[in-house]
Amino acid sequence: MYRQMVRIRTFEDNANQLYLSAKMPGLTHMYSGEEAVAVGICEALTDADRITSTHRGHGHCVAKGAEFKAMFCELLGKAEGYCRGKGGSMHIADQSHGNLGANAIVGGSMGIATGSALRAKLLGQDDVTVCFFGDGATAQGLMYEVMNMAALWKLPVIYACENNGYSEYTRTEEIAAGSITARAEAFGIEAHQVDGQDVLAVNALTQELVARARKGEGPFFLELMTYRYHGHHVGDINREYYRSKSEEKDWKENRDPIIRFRGFLVSEGIATEDEIEAMNAEIARDAAEAVAYAEKAPYPPAHEVDMHVFAD
Amino acid sequence: MREITLSQAVNEALREEMRRDPTVFVLGEDVAEAGTPFKVLSGLVEEFGTARVIDTPISEPGFVGMAVGAAMTGARPVVDLMFGDFIYLVMDQLCNQAAKQHYMSGGKLTVPMVLRTNLGATRRSAAQHSQSLQALVAHIPGLKVALPSSAYEAKGLMKTAIRDNNPVVIFEDKLMYQDKAPVPEEEYLIPFGQANVLRQGADITLIGTSSMVQVALKAAVLLEKDGIEAEVIDPRTIVPLDEARLLESVRKTSRAIVIDEGHQSYGVTAEIASRLNEKAFYHLDAPVLRMGAMDVPVPFSPALEDLTVPTPEAVAANARKLCAGELIHAA
Ligand SMILES: Cc1ncc(C[n+]2csc(CCOP(=O)(O)OP(=O)(O)O)c2C)c(N)n1
Numbered sequence: 001m002y003r004q005m006v007r008i009r010t011f012e013d014n015a016n017q018l019y020l021s022a023k024m025p026g027l028t029h030m031y032s033g034e035e036a037v038a039v040g041i042c043e044a045l046t047d048a049d050r051i052t053s054t055h056r057g058h059g060h061c062v063a064k065g066a067e068f069k070a071m072f073c074e075l076l077g078k079a080e081g082y083c084r085g086k087g088g089s090m091h092i093a094d095q096s097h098g099n100l101g102a103n104a105i106v107g108g109s110m111g112i113a114t115g116s117a118l119r120a121k122l123l124g125q126d127d128v129t130v131c132f133f134g135d136g137a138t139a140q141g142l143m144y145e146v147m148n149m150a151a152l153w154k155l156p157v158i159y160a161c162e163n164n165g166y167s168e169y170t171r172t173e174e175i176a177a178g179s180i181t182a183r184a185e186a187f188g189i190e191a192h193q194v195d196g197q198d199v200l201a202v203n204a205l206t207q208e209l210v211a212r213a214r215k216g217e218g219p220f221f222l223e224l225m226t227y228r229y230h231g232h233h234v235g236d237i238n239r240e241y242y243r244s245k246s247e248e249k250d251w252k253e254n255r256d257p258i259i260r261f262r263g264f265l266v267s268e269g270i271a272t273e274d275e276i277e278a279m280n281a282e283i284a285r286d287a288a289e290a291v292a293y294a295e296k297a298p299y300p301p302a303h304e305v306d307m308h309v310f311a312d
Numbered sequence: 313m314r315e316i317t318l319s320q321a322v323n324e325a326l327r328e329e330m331r332r333d334p335t336v337f338v339l340g341e342d343v344a345e346a347g348t349p350f351k352v353l354s355g356l357v358e359e360f361g362t363a364r365v366i367d368t369p370i371s372e373p374g375f376v377g378m379a380v381g382a383a384m385t386g387a388r389p390v391v392d393l394m395f396g397d398f399i400y401l402v403m404d405q406l407c408n409q410a411a412k413q414h415y416m417s418g419g420k421l422t423v424p425m426v427l428r429t430n431l432g433a434t435r436r437s438a439a440q441h442s443q444s445l446q447a448l449v450a451h452i453p454g455l456k457v458a459l460p461s462s463a464y465e466a467k468g469l470m471k472t473a474i475r476d477n478n479p480v481v482i483f484e485d486k487l488m489y490q491d492k493a494p495v496p497e498e499e500y501l502i503p504f505g506q507a508n509v510l511r512q513g514a515d516i517t518l519i520g521t522s523s524m525v526q527v528a529l530k531a532a533v534l535l536e537k538d539g540i541e542a543e544v545i546d547p548r549t550i551v552p553l554d555e556a557r558l559l560e561s562v563r564k565t566s567r568a569i570v571i572d573e574g575h576q577s578y579g580v581t582a583e584i585a586s587r588l589n590e591k592a593f594y595h596l597d598a599p600v601l602r603m604g605a606m607d608v609p610v611p612f613s614p615a616l617e618d619l620t621v622p623t624p625e626a627v628a629a630n631a632r633k634l635c636a637g638e639l640i641h642a643a
Contacts, residue, residue, distance in 0.1 A: 050385060052381075081418070082417075082418070082420075083416055083417045083418035083420065084418030084419065085418070086415055086416055086417070086418045087416045087417060087418065091416040091417070093413075093416070093417045093420065093421060095417070095420045095421060100381070100384055100385070100421070101413070101416070101417060101421065103409075105404060105408050105409075108377075108404060108405075108408060108409055109409075110377065111373065111374060111375075111376065111377010111378050111380060111381060111405055111409070112377060112378075112380050112381035112384060112409060113381060114374075114377070114378050114381060115377060115378030115379055115380055115381025115382040115383070115384075115385075115389075116381040116382065116384065116385040117381075118378050118381070118382050118387075119381070119382040119385045119386055119387040120385075122335075122337055122363060122364070122382070122387060123334075123335065123386065123387060129381075141373070142373050142374060142377060142404075142405075145369070145371035145373060145374025145375075146371075146374045146377065146378060148369055148371065148374070149368060149369060149371065149374060149375065149378065152369070153366075307419065308414050308415045308417075308418060308419040309414070309415055309453050309454055310414065310454065310456070310478050311414050311419070311422040311424075311477035311478050312477065
């Protein structure tokens with residue numbers, strides 16, 4: 001889990017660099033700070049379990065097992081990307097590991113996740129689907145429609161609300177009335193609020209809920225309290241009008257999921273500082289290689305532009 | 313050959329496909345015991361149970377979104393959207409989610425789902441239950457759109473839609489559910505993108521969709537009396553469109569009228585007419601004419617509603633003028 005969290009952070013640092021150096025086209029949203037959420041949850045899943053992801057989707061994609069090379073290729077619009085350069089940062093999908101894709105419509109994938117769970121039940125398959133979304137997405141009506149059906153039909157789906165305190169440039173308190181977990185409880189869905197910076201807590205709870213969902217005890221709802229270090233998207237630099245530097249500093253210094261878990265690993269004698277440094281360095285090398293590879297990789301040929309509109 | 317209603321034809325198509333493929337299931341409001349308000353699905357739940365014929369709450373975006381997710385992960389959902397007008401509610405799930413997954417994923421994800429719904433005015437249902445929104449979805453790359461014009465067509469097109477690996481929207485005409493037509497007992501499929509020539513003629517081509525095929529056929533009978541031979545063609549699917557067959561006909565007859573029940577402006581008729589003008593210009597003796605529904609919300613009063621949709625008489629009148637060399641303007 002430590003490795004996966006560092007892989008996400010490293011991926012994001014490189015993606016940020018690519019964007020700032022104008023090598024990366026489009027728009028992108030960084031996941032740094034929220035690693036324990038994606039990793040704690042995805043480590044409790046198998047490749048057969050599905051996830052749906054959000055506009056802030058790199059972390060989910062890495063955590064679900066994706067490779068750096070194909071991810072960076074996708075971010076740069078190259079042919080070897082997961083989606084042959086047709087999805088980009090906001091639509092990256094990785095079918096081989098059960099990632100049904102990032103989604104640029106806030107709340108847009110809640111139907112997809114619940115439908116995947118309906119398929120599992122219908123076909124007698126025992127996989128579980130996790131639906132990631134932000135606190136902002138809880139304002140979308142679709143969520144209430146599908147939670148109602150998921151609860152009525154006891155579907156194996158886990159709704160994972162990543163509450164990072166902000167919906168774009170607006171505080172959660174300004175857009176969400178009442179309690180977020182109470183909304184799920186209104187449908188009779190068991191809901192938990194968890195410290196999203198504690199990867200062990202997230203993982204332990206998810207393991208338990210996944211096992212119960214496989215037995216038909218779902219659906220479940222998780223509200224994961226977390227924080228995003230960067231702006232809403234990479235261009236959101238001057239953000240003091242909606243949140244303070246001291247608040248950011250406090251989360252980064254005192255509640256960082258990676259620093260916290262590293263401390264735990266060392267104090268428990270599970271890994272030494274040297275081993276951890278070596279692992280970090282190895283991941284940094286992998287990422288740098290993947291970036292270099294992606295930068296040189298070819299763009300898709302023009303004839304692919306009207307390919308894949310329809311399936312055969 | 314035996315004759316059955318369009319409603320029975322759709323029911324048979326679903327029954328046969330559900331027997332053939334255990335991943336096919338039906339989802340929608342009142343589809344199970346009630347068999348839908350139009351009774352199209354009656355009896356399915358008795359054979360397949362409530363696990364495969366699923367009554368949903370009134371949550372159109374919710375269950376259409378769920379169909380997308382089920383389709384992306386290995387099932388073949390057929391969603392029943394009670395009225396075509398409710399397409400506005402599900403635009404995000406249909407157009408942003410279903411239509412784009414295959415392309416955005418570079419061909420890795422597929423969404424083999426069917427959205428069956430309806431179109432058509434003249435049922436005195438007023439503006440929110442009378443719309444023909446096929447142009448709206450045909451505009452979105454990634455969605456296939458089928459418009460059955462008889463019981464025979466409805467069965468064959470539905471079976472093809474269920475086996476297709478793409479999201480398909482099928483619009484049945486609300487007024488045609490009880491219309492009977494010969495339908496063989498043996499299995500058959502109607503391939504998408506192959507127009508059907510219902511009547512051969514040398515003087516003018518009438519291209520009609522859905523119930524407008526009947527309007528075109530009736531117009532052809534009226535024209536016969538004036539010695540005008542109309543060729544009548546049903547494209548069957550507007551996406552994909554059998555452009556080649558339409559062009560072939562127009563090159564022969566040199567004149568065409570396109571008739572569809574969607575609003576005339578920016579509609580299906582405009583698209584087809586424009587393609588014929590672009591690709592058969594030198595064969596044409598007159599501009600291709602469009603005939604759609606008036607650009608007004610469909611009124612309730614029978615006296616007004618009937619004025620809004622193309623009629624056989626109006627089509628015949630326009631055809632006569634075109635054949636006489638009179639230049640007339642659409643709308
Ligand atoms: C339907 C829709 N409305 C608005 C947007 C613009 N938008 C993109 S991200 C975002 C904020 C989402 O906040 P939240 O769900 O809390 O996720 P976070 O960005 O915090 O991870 C908004 C408003 C959008 N992409 N889709």
